[in-house]
Structures are given as C-alpha cells and as structure tokens.
Amino acid sequence: MSRTVRPVPKAPVRIVHLGLGAFHRSHQAWYTQHAGDAPDWGIAAFTGRRPDAAASLSGQDGLYTVVERGDEGDTFEVVGSIVEAVDGADIGRLAGLIAAPGTAVVTLTITEAAYGLRADGRLDPKDPGVADDLQQLKAGPDGMPTTPVGRLVNALAARQAAGAGPLAVVCCDNLSHNGTVARNAVVGMAEAWDPRLAAWIDANVSFVSTSVDRITPRTTDADVEAVTAACGYRDNSPVVAEPFRNWVLSGDFPAGRPRWEDAGAVFVDDIEPYENRKLWLLNGAHSLLAYLGQLRGHTTVAEALADPACLAAVERFWDEAEANLSGAAADGADLQIPAYRVQLLARFRNARIAHHLTQIAMDGSTKLRMRAVPVLAAEREAGRTGEGAAGMIAAWVAFCGAATQEGQAIQDPLAGDIAAACALPGPDRVRALVALLNEPLSQDGGTVELVATLAAGFVRQEAQA
Structure with a gap:
C-alpha cells in the first residue's frame, strides 16, 4: 500500500486512541470509517508496550484491510480512519494531540489489567506501574510515564495548561462499568500527582461506558497471504474479524463525536x-x-465448543448467568437473551475464525473477577450452588495448577501470587487462588469445597471426541 491509494485527503485528527491493536482496528476504527461524518474525524492511534504496529501502519499511511471472515467466505475492505499511527512511548506527541482544541474524544483499548486498580476499584499506589509512573510524573517535563493511564494523565495536564476545554474518554475494554473504571484510574493518578489537575478532570472530562463486541483473533502470516492473493496488494497489517459487530455507549460527549449510530452503534x-x-x-x-x-x-474456541463436555459446561454457566440478568434494559428494550445465546453458539462455531484459547486465557485473574465472580456470588446469595460459575473458576484453578506443574509461564498480572498459591497443598491452594479473585468467596467453605471438587475432575488430557 502507499499514500496514493487514498481516494480522499486524510481526515483531521479529532480522536486519540490508546492501545493500537487488532481489536481497535476491527471495531472503533471501522465504526469511525462508517460514520456519516467520517471525513471530519481522523484517529491518531498510539501503541501500548511495543511500537511495531505503529511502524507497520505508518509504512502504509495508516491504511489496512479488514477481512470479514464468515461461513460463506471472506470480504475485504480498506479502512483509512487511522490517519496517524504513533509509538506509545512518544508522550510528547500524545500530549500535543490531546492538548489540541480540535481533539474531542480519547478512546481506550488497553486491556483489563492496565488500569492499576485495587479490588475495591480505587487506584493501587503499590502497583509497580502506578508507583513508577507517579515518580515519573512528579519528575516534571523530564518524566517518562510508561503505563497508558500515566501517559493519559500527563497529556490531560497539557490540555489543562493549553485551556483546550472539555473532552470525552471512552473506555472500550471488557469491564463492568468501564467508564467508572477509567475515571477511577485517571482521576486517582491525577489526585496522587496534582489535586488541581484531578479537579480539572472532574469538571472537564466525561468518562463514557461502552459494551464492545467483535471477535478479532490475532492476524497470521496466512491471513497476510490471503489478502495479497485476493486483493492484489501487500498489506502487512490486515485484521481478520467475524461479520458480527456491536457497540453500545452511555455517556456525554462535551466536545462532540462522530455519528457512530450511522454504522449501527447504539446510545x-x-x-x-x-x-x-x-x-x-x-x-x-x-x-x-x-x-x-x-x-x-x-x-x-470452535474446537472446544465441538467437545460435548465443554458445551455442557458453557450451557450450565449460561443458565446461571441468564437467571441473574435482567430481561430488559431500563429503557424497556428487550435484551433477547435466549436469541443472544443461540447467536453466540453460531459465532463460536465459525471454524473459519481461529480464535486461539491461549489468547483468551491471558490475565485470567482480572477477567474472572468480572465474568465468573458476580454470577457465582448471586447464585450463592439466592441459595443455589452456583456450579456453573464455580466450574469456570475450577477450570482456571486446574489450568493454573497444570501450567505451574509443567513449568509453563502464566500470562497474568498476578502470576507471582498464582505460582505461590499453586505451591500450597490441596484445599489451601484452592482457597488461595479463589482469594485472588474474591476474598469473601474464599471464606465461604462451601464455595471452596465446590471449586476444589470440580477442579479435581479437570485434568490435562487429550482432546475428546
């Protein structure tokens, strides 16, 4: 690809994104391209830990191909809403863009583990990344914060100093009340650094909550070759996604936003x-x-769902989750949960989307706090066993135990604590692992016993027929 393939001039930067990766490019960037006022809304996207994605996209002028992979075949679309791709370590450029009066929206896909919060939802000053960033921020202009939240706080200070006015921060990570999570992290770090900045953020920055959905596996070399064969050009940065997409948003946009509803977003x-x-x-x-x-x-995912034991475990958990979901939203919209379940099974069975389990398994201690613990707690409070939700925790316990025993690294922000827990004897091991997810549940003897019993049945084995 080259600059000459752009049919129209670049849109001006009005959105800054932190966490440049495949999901952002298949989701928020796709919605922005399909907004009715797309020519007015360009995205400057910053990488997280590594600069690779920015370097690759910059070499293509920000252009890349979205491959929609359905049961009937692939479709290809070039997306050009990312007009600038930047190494996340370039905090000067980030501060300059967020301080610009034309910037109206900051979006985040920085993963659940990146917010540096304690179990009570407040900033954890003992978190290594948080502690280091606070030192960097206090160092003044020479400081180099390394976490997304620290970099954002530094950039918001530049906006305050420039008098550039309000904007919206839109969290697109898989977290309950994710707008509140983002606010707690950002305001918490600002308060620990400069209370006047925290007060300015409170008065000028809205934090929008969202629910995002589009299965987007990692891109493979075979995907790159497929684009070359089908499209006749070389794209080093395509993304593959399922045809389904969904975006629900709630919150204010004080400086405006794209007309994402034109692309199907719901407010x-x-x-x-x-x-x-x-x-x-x-x-x-x-x-x-x-x-x-x-x-x-x-x-x-498709392989696992074809296993009757895995499918039965999913259905048990879904029955419990559905029992604790409201059938309708506050505005009266029917959530259509039974139909949603049927749709999910069809999406999961799309074998042409190679959604790898190792990718999903990362950061389990963070994810299970939101995906299993609320359902299990609700089931126990209702006087039921919660076996379906306990089964998810038990599978994680067994997985951590097997990985530790086999000397495999566990990708998790609490990897050290998990390893220490796995070194304990049976019941103590289970209790310690449950405590990493939720301390009160670890004090419930019945819950720990149930998880231990279920985990004992989950042993490493060959694939089932």
Missing part, C-alpha cells in the same frame, strides 16, 4: 444490562472454554 442511558449480557454470556463462555478447552487438548 443508551443505562448500559449495565448490556455490559452484563456481553461480559457474562460471551466473555464468560470464552474464559470457560479457554481453560477447560486447553485442559482437554483444544486450541481454538
């Missing part, structure tokens, strides 16, 4: 029912399949 007053439906039914099933599926020898 609601109360997002919680939509969040829980997606977090529990889709993401919860993904986590369950990630751990149980790998224990049973599978590598992708």
Whole structure:
C-alpha cells in the first residue's frame, strides 16, 4: 500500500486512541470509517508496550484491510480512519494531540489489567506501574510515564495548561462499568500527582461506558497471504474479524463525536444490562472454554465448543448467568437473551475464525473477577450452588495448577501470587487462588469445597471426541 491509494485527503485528527491493536482496528476504527461524518474525524492511534504496529501502519499511511471472515467466505475492505499511527512511548506527541482544541474524544483499548486498580476499584499506589509512573510524573517535563493511564494523565495536564476545554474518554475494554473504571484510574493518578489537575478532570472530562463486541483473533502470516492473493496488494497489517459487530455507549460527549449510530452503534442511558449480557454470556463462555478447552487438548474456541463436555459446561454457566440478568434494559428494550445465546453458539462455531484459547486465557485473574465472580456470588446469595460459575473458576484453578506443574509461564498480572498459591497443598491452594479473585468467596467453605471438587475432575488430557 502507499499514500496514493487514498481516494480522499486524510481526515483531521479529532480522536486519540490508546492501545493500537487488532481489536481497535476491527471495531472503533471501522465504526469511525462508517460514520456519516467520517471525513471530519481522523484517529491518531498510539501503541501500548511495543511500537511495531505503529511502524507497520505508518509504512502504509495508516491504511489496512479488514477481512470479514464468515461461513460463506471472506470480504475485504480498506479502512483509512487511522490517519496517524504513533509509538506509545512518544508522550510528547500524545500530549500535543490531546492538548489540541480540535481533539474531542480519547478512546481506550488497553486491556483489563492496565488500569492499576485495587479490588475495591480505587487506584493501587503499590502497583509497580502506578508507583513508577507517579515518580515519573512528579519528575516534571523530564518524566517518562510508561503505563497508558500515566501517559493519559500527563497529556490531560497539557490540555489543562493549553485551556483546550472539555473532552470525552471512552473506555472500550471488557469491564463492568468501564467508564467508572477509567475515571477511577485517571482521576486517582491525577489526585496522587496534582489535586488541581484531578479537579480539572472532574469538571472537564466525561468518562463514557461502552459494551464492545467483535471477535478479532490475532492476524497470521496466512491471513497476510490471503489478502495479497485476493486483493492484489501487500498489506502487512490486515485484521481478520467475524461479520458480527456491536457497540453500545452511555455517556456525554462535551466536545462532540462522530455519528457512530450511522454504522449501527447504539446510545443508551443505562448500559449495565448490556455490559452484563456481553461480559457474562460471551466473555464468560470464552474464559470457560479457554481453560477447560486447553485442559482437554483444544486450541481454538470452535474446537472446544465441538467437545460435548465443554458445551455442557458453557450451557450450565449460561443458565446461571441468564437467571441473574435482567430481561430488559431500563429503557424497556428487550435484551433477547435466549436469541443472544443461540447467536453466540453460531459465532463460536465459525471454524473459519481461529480464535486461539491461549489468547483468551491471558490475565485470567482480572477477567474472572468480572465474568465468573458476580454470577457465582448471586447464585450463592439466592441459595443455589452456583456450579456453573464455580466450574469456570475450577477450570482456571486446574489450568493454573497444570501450567505451574509443567513449568509453563502464566500470562497474568498476578502470576507471582498464582505460582505461590499453586505451591500450597490441596484445599489451601484452592482457597488461595479463589482469594485472588474474591476474598469473601474464599471464606465461604462451601464455595471452596465446590471449586476444589470440580477442579479435581479437570485434568490435562487429550482432546475428546
């Protein structure tokens, strides 16, 4: 690809995104391209830990191909809404863009583990990344914060100093009340650094909650070759996604926003029912399949769901989740949960989307707090066993135990604590692992016993017929 393939001039930067990756490019960037006023809304996207994605996209002038992979075949579309791709370490450019009066929206896909919060939802000053960034921020202009939240706080200070006015921060990570999560992290870090900045953020920055949905596996070399063969050009940065997409948003945009509703986004007053439906039914099933599926020898979601034992575990969990989901949103919209379940099964069975279980299994301690714990707690409070939700936790416990025993690294922000827990004897091990997810549940003897019993039945084995 080259600059000459752009049929129209670049849109001006009005959105800054943190967390440049495949999902952002298949979701928020796609919606922005399809907004009715897309020519007015360009995205400057910053990478997280590594600069690779920015370097690759910059070499293509920000252009890339979205491959929609359905049962009937592939379709290809060049997306050009990202007009600038930047190494996340370039905090000067980030501060300059966020301080610009034309910037109206900041979107985030920085993963659930990146917010640096304690279990009570407040900023954790003992988190290594948080502690280091606070030192960097206090160092003044020479400071180099490294976490997305630290970099954003630094940039918001530049906006305050420039008098550029209000804007919206839109969290697109898989978290309950994710706008509140983002606010707690950003305001918490600002308060610990400069209370006057925290007060300015409170008065000028809105935090929008969203529910995002589009299965987007990692791009493979075969996907790159498929684009070359089908389209006749070389794209080093395509993304592959399922045809389905969904975006529900709730919150204010004081400086304006694209007309994302033209592309199918939905704006609601109360997002919680939509969040829980997606977090529990889709993401919860993904986590369950990630751990149980790998224990049973599978590598992708489609493979795991074809295993009757995995499917039965998902259905048990879904029954419990559905029992604790409101059937309708506050605005009266029917959530259509039975139909949603049927649709999910069809999406999961799309074998042409190779959604790898190892990818989903990362950061389990963070994810299960939102996907399994609320359902299990609600079931126990209602006097039921919660076996379906306990089964998800048990699969994670067994997976962590097997990985530790085999000397495999566990990709998790609490990897050290998980390893220490796995070194304990049976019941103590289970209790310690449950405590990493939720301390009160770890004090419930019945819950710990149930998880231990279920985990004992989940052992590493060959794939089942």
